[in-house]
Amino acid sequence: MSTPQLDEPWALAPSVALRPEPFGALAYHFGNRKLIFLKRPELVAVVRGLSCADDVRSALVGAGVPEASWPSYLAALEGLAESDMLRRREVRAA
């Protein structure tokens, strides 16, 4: 299992759906049936932005996350990757 790095392209796994909620979103993985609460709207924006961003860094920038907060967001993304909610993309977005 790899860990999301700033300069890597990542995306939401194909069998994961997000449901918007007042606190952020519910992420549900239809394959392993895991349910994870994304507790901040900013984190939801980062996760949604991953698939069309060049890499994790640009998704963070795109969602307006200040650089000082990147480590905690990376930790959150790592947790999502561990549950197979996120997967590393092989190719960069066009």
Next chain:
Amino acid sequence: MKLVEHFEHGLDAPICLTWELTYACNLECAHCLSSSGRRDPRELTTEQCEAVIDELQRMQVFYVNIGGGEPTIRPDFWHLLEYAVAHQVGVKFSTNGVRITPERAAFLASTDYVDVQISLDGATAEVNDHVRGPGSFDTALLALRNLRDAGFRDAKISVVCTRHNIGQLDEFQAIADEYAATLRLTRLRPSGRGADVWDELHPLPEQQRELYDWLLAHGDGVLTGDSFFHLAAFGPADGSGALPGLNLCGAGRVVCLIDPVGDVYACPFAIHDQFHAGNLLADGGFKRVWQTSPLFAELRSPQTGGACTKCSHYDACRGGCMAAKFFTGLPLDGPDPECVQGHSELALAGVRTVPAASQDHSKPAPTRNQPVMLQLMTRPLSRPPVGDCAESPLAGFTP
């Protein structure tokens, strides 16, 4: 606002929805929480069920727990299963295993989004069949074997914890390991026919402790469906002894139940008029009931802990299970009947009225599948038995 507060205020759609597809059942379990047995003639049709699934898809209810009765004896069960999965509604269904043939097991193994839960309430036939009826242990184990042999991964074995099986937790785990399954332990509720046998079957205080310790030791490896949050009061008052899970009553806030005729109730353990939020046929669909029912609005409003607010463990257990209190005739804002701090003992010993059931689909006459909850007892021989031929109406009576 903390996440748990969002849940207490309710979400726009449930996280976890239970849908009892039919009240019909081949078994007559003594503790059935939906008092199932006979099919209800008003049962939702296939088309009505499909419409419910369409609505769940629009609401992004990601999965449903399907139960009954025995859901697999509905002729359209397998169709509805495929229909749900094709509409992004994952399915976990509970079954006693009666229709899990090798062919069905192979089909289930070929699907991605279906989870199967086999009910087993004893790790031995003796303990299981005592409450679930003769032959039901063998049926469940055959289903587990069929699933394993077909390559179905990670079936669930669902156990209702009772006075008779708390001592078998390690044996249940061994069965789960043997069938490459995951153990799921849930709480016995005094709901449905469970009200009739609760006094006899609910775990004794020292067994609650045994269960809590066992659950702590097994952590995430065993599922509980968030059943045992009342046990959190065994831990420190700050709630740090909580078991994995949301640890709050989700009734009408993040969970609810749809029954076979489309009635919506606050939770699977509360099939009673008191917790009836509406009917999805009569009241404009499930979403409308979920979002506008006055009952659910009340459950999502701030709750008072009543007598429990004085207790230092209230933050840990949140007063326990609403259904357990209601069906034992205790006030809803007081302690759980199984309060591990012993605060319900007085109330249980006092005058209380257990509410009458508001629906009963039990079979009118017992069949050969009905459990016989009798035990052979010996009479203490404190005095010589009265002879068969003693004619006095007061024979054997000592004032």
